[in-house]
Amino acid sequence: MSRDAARRDAKPMRPTMALLRKDLLLERRAPESIPAMVLFSITTFVLFHFGLGRDEVDGSLAAGVLLVTILFAAILGINRLFVAEHEEGGFDAVLMAPIDRTALFLAKGTALFLFLTLVEVVAVPAFAILLLGPSPWHGLPALIVTLALVNLALSSVGALVAALAIRTRSRDLIVPIVTLPLLVPALIAAARACAPLLAAHGDAWPAAKWLLMLGLYDLVFGLLAYAVFDFLLED
Amino acid sequence: MHGKGLRALTLATLVALSATFALVVFWAPNDADQGFIQKIFYLHVPVAIITLIAYVVAGIFAWRQLKTGSREWDLRSYVVIHIALIFNIVGLLTGAIWAKASWGHWWVWDEPTLVSFLIVFLLYATYQPLRFSIEDPERQARYASVFAIIAGAFVPLNFMAVRMATSLVHPRTFGTANGGLPGEMMFVFLVSIVAMGLLFWLIVKYEIAQKTLTWQIRALRRRLLGDDAVAPLGRSAAPTIAPQEAPAR
Amino acid sequence: MADAPAIELTGVGRRYGERWALRDATVTVPAGATLVIFGPNGAGKSTLLRVLATLLRPHTGTASVLGEELPRREWAVRGKVGLLAHDALLYRDxxxxxxxxxxxxxxxxxxxxxxxxxxxxxxxxxxxxxxxxxxxxxxxxxxxxxxxxxxPPLLLLDEPRANLDPAAAELIEPLIGRESGRTRVITSHDPVGGLAEADLALGLRNGSQALLGPTSEIDTAAVEALYR
Structure with a gap:
């Protein structure tokens, strides 16, 4: 069998599902990332209340508070993403399996995406109750779309940086200092997109260019991360 | 062999730098609004452009490293990023001085070049710590290359995003009131870009030659005195051992 | 496939920085045979196992495992090798x-x-x-x-009987013992038991090959000398 034929034979979907199921099962057995991220988000809202000295925020301030909080919460999840593999050498067992190694990237990215979505399901309502002045309902569909695009950006960059950092000596330092600057373009677009949605009489949909920018970011970094991920695993 | 052509390149760089300096100070017209201090533009903008190009080039070198597995490319990518970081700092400082002179503030958030320059600096400033945290030189080279590729693609994307988010109220380099740079300014500007490019290339070549020489001396000492007589290498962010035969792929 | 050797290493070396963890390893293991690797900690046993497991790429020499050349065709070897490493390689939770x-x-x-x-x-x-x-x-x-x-047709066992009481060791014997019919590479610190179990023995010291031959021709004293 030629190399290409064998490669095609090793479709990434099946192992991706197996790896993803395992990650979700692990998070259910020993919930670590999601509760920590939720708690962190709500605590940060409280901190913003006192730090800003304001009872209510709206518009671009609200967008900034919400998105920066989600970004920082994501850092916690990214830091934990490969810990289960790292402990007890689980990495080796996965690497020796006859699977396309990018399945690991797809599985970890999807897991992070699901974690972030779950966190937001709690954190965004909490934000609306605790801090947001105007009613969130009019911009909700657009907010969901924007946050989904943000989660996509966080999970593709996050899965790559997590894999990059896990076998360095200072994972907990490398993850935030590399991830945060990398996410600036996504934050710019997302914050601009969310600002009118969280304003008192804002539009129900953001300017298309911000969503396009987010989409472009997702596409570029998703594909790039997918292309270079293999190199982080071969020794 | 790495020293080859260094002398000629050094001379060319010196000539180009002197010419730029003379042109900027004595020939280029003073800006009508901003006066003499505007001439820092001839330093700031070329440095900024060279830096951004260098980051992208480093990403391409890094891609070659991953493709060929040859540590030569890692060395090139490392040195280019190293020097680009220094140029980046110079760009930020001159940008701040320019902002102070033109608009009265050390920092302006609505100048997209300057802002994206800061963000790019913050990203590349993590390159050295990342390398430093990986001990195995092979893995260090691979991981650094992955970073350099991602960051290289980040540079234009980031510039786009910042540019989109900035309301353009300040005069832009190529978009002044009378539409574009006057001919004399443009000429001096182009000479300056060439000079900065030469300077960048020269420093890169010097550093590569220096690193290669150090490695060769070390390899010779190990061969002559024995492996144990030479102190072991400490942890380092720089590529530490001589590029050798690429492992078969 | 049956007559091709399961493992064929020629001059295989692996560097960590300037230090050679494994140098010039040249071994041929026929299919179905057992190779035992002796050597003090840090002698290169684990490095050799990881090269065979496709987890590390050799820096020098040529390696072929189960008839496939490494690292070029490593994807064809994966899934045909079983590794029992020092860590359990299991998810704790x-x-x-x-x-x-x-x-x-x-x-x-x-x-x-x-x-x-x-x-x-x-x-x-x-x-x-x-x-x-x-x-x-x-x-x-x-x-x-x-x-x-x-x-897997090839088993890589890093001190497989550590932490096992005799009853448990007997329990896993059909899976990883000689009667499993697999080609096996075993690391061991026990000269007597190791030699008894294997057909070939390889001794490593500071990454270099210090001992190689059929177990019938090697006595325990030669193995013990590796640790001195």
Whole structure:
């Protein structure tokens, strides 16, 4: 069998599902990332209340508070993403399996995406109750779309940086200092997109260019991360 | 062999730098609004452009490293990023001085070049710590290359995003009131870009030659005195051992 | 395939920075035979195992495993090698059954295989406890199950009988012992037991090959000399 034929034979979907199921099962057995991220988000809202000295925020301030909080919460999840593999050498067992190694990237990215979505399901309502002045309902569909695009950006960059950092000596330092600057373009677009949605009489949909920018970011970094991920695993 | 052509390149760089300096100070017209201090533009903008190009080039070198597995490319990518970081700092400082002179503030958030320059600096400033945290030189080279590729693609994307988010109220380099740079300014500007490019290339070549020489001396000492007589290498962010035969792929 | 050697290494070396963890390893292991590797800690035993497991790429020399050249065709070797490493390579918060089912899915196997192994190693009563609650000996049994789950023709065993009492060792014998019919590479610190179990012996010292030959021609004193 030629190399290409064998490669095609090793479709990434099946192992991706197996790896993803395992990650979700692990998070259910020993919930670590999601509760920590939720708690962190709500605590940060409280901190913003006192730090800003304001009872209510709206518009671009609200967008900034919400998105920066989600970004920082994501850092916690990214830091934990490969810990289960790292402990007890689980990495080796996965690497020796006859699977396309990018399945690991797809599985970890999807897991992070699901974690972030779950966190937001709690954190965004909490934000609306605790801090947001105007009613969130009019911009909700657009907010969901924007946050989904943000989660996509966080999970593709996050899965790559997590894999990059896990076998360095200072994972907990490398993850935030590399991830945060990398996410600036996504934050710019997302914050601009969310600002009118969280304003008192804002539009129900953001300017298309911000969503396009987010989409472009997702596409570029998703594909790039997918292309270079293999190199982080071969020794 | 790495020293080859260094002398000629050094001379060319010196000539180009002197010419730029003379042109900027004595020939280029003073800006009508901003006066003499505007001439820092001839330093700031070329440095900024060279830096951004260098980051992208480093990403391409890094891609070659991953493709060929040859540590030569890692060395090139490392040195280019190293020097680009220094140029980046110079760009930020001159940008701040320019902002102070033109608009009265050390920092302006609505100048997209300057802002994206800061963000790019913050990203590349993590390159050295990342390398430093990986001990195995092979893995260090691979991981650094992955970073350099991602960051290289980040540079234009980031510039786009910042540019989109900035309301353009300040005069832009190529978009002044009378539409574009006057001919004399443009000429001096182009000479300056060439000079900065030469300077960048020269420093890169010097550093590569220096690193290669150090490695060769070390390899010779190990061969002559024995492996144990030479102190072991400490942890380092720089590529530490001589590029050798690429492992078969 | 049957007459081709399972492992053929010529001048294989692997560097870490300037230090050679393994230098000039040249060994041929016929299919179905057992190679035992002796050597003090840090002599390069684990490095050699990891090269054979496709987890490390050799920097020098040529290596072929199960007739496939490494690292060019390493993807063809994966899935045909079972590694019993020092770490259990299991997820601590999952049960033995969940771990095995996960690996079965990665290897495109059915779940019956996991059950069959759990039964063979008498793990069924504890199969649903998280493996972090298992004793070292039980954990090792789960690790053996994981290593042989996909019925690999080549087994790499890093001190397989550490932490096992004699009864447990007997239990896993059909899976990783000679009667399993697999080609085996075993690391050991026990000259007598190691030589008795293997056909070929390789001694490593500071990454270099210090001893090589059929076990019938090597006495325990030569092995013990490696550790001095």
């Amino acid at each position: 999952l049960s033995a059954r969940e771990n095995l089912r996960f690996h079965a899915r990665l290897h495109k196997l059915g779940e019956e295989r996991a059950e069959q192994l759990l039964e063979a190693t008498r793990l069924l009563p504890r199969a649903d406890d998280p493996v972090r609650t298992l004793s070292r000996g039980l954990l090792q049994r789960v690790a053996v199950c994981r290593a042989v789950l996909h019925d």
